[in-house]
Amino acid sequence: AQTVTQSQPEMSVQEAETVTLSCTYDTSESDYYLFWYKQPPSRQMILVIRQEAYKQQNATENRFSVNFQKAAKSFSLKISDSQLGDAAMYFCAYRTPFRNEKLTFGTGTRLTIIP
């Protein structure tokens, strides 16, 4: 079974600085999808970024980028120029390449932004 591990329960970063959140996963599949979701206090789960395992290029979305290391089964999220609105729980998630399959989530990292 696939597992997703986030080893940092809490992180904090100064506003405008850069922070990296860690995620590792375990799978025997060669093709899959990885995601980072953000959950602010409003509890809405918001997609931050997605990565397709067969693509070697790391995904980027504005201030958010990933470092995808397939051999190491590592998928870290880098947030540049941190803003107060980035404060939230961040969940790493895995999905197989097949449609209508569930997401397997990590335990989350609570990110605090220090003004």
Next chain:
Amino acid sequence: SAVISQKPSRDICQRGTSLTIQCQVDSQVTMMFWYRQQPGQSLTLIATANQGSEATYESGFVIDKFPISRPNLTFSTLTVSNMSPEDSSIYLCSVEGRTSTDTQYFGPGTRLTVL
């Protein structure tokens, strides 16, 4: 992405009662997913609901406790039956995107407190 609404947004219920949560999507989707997020925890899939067939439940979740209906391609309900304080959680529904079918989008969640 899909626009998903849930009702109610929150509720406080008495032990032994049942609550039905509604999930409405702005477009037709094949599969809808129901997740549970216990306080301070990650998301766990309860079941997947395909229109016109019985829901498929994950290990640890049973139909008698969490009956699901899926009467059409834009709507689903999850009932939490015979509630106990351990059922206090956020319940979220999600669907795959129309164009990005590898990505799941989430409703705003229903915060349930059982006294």
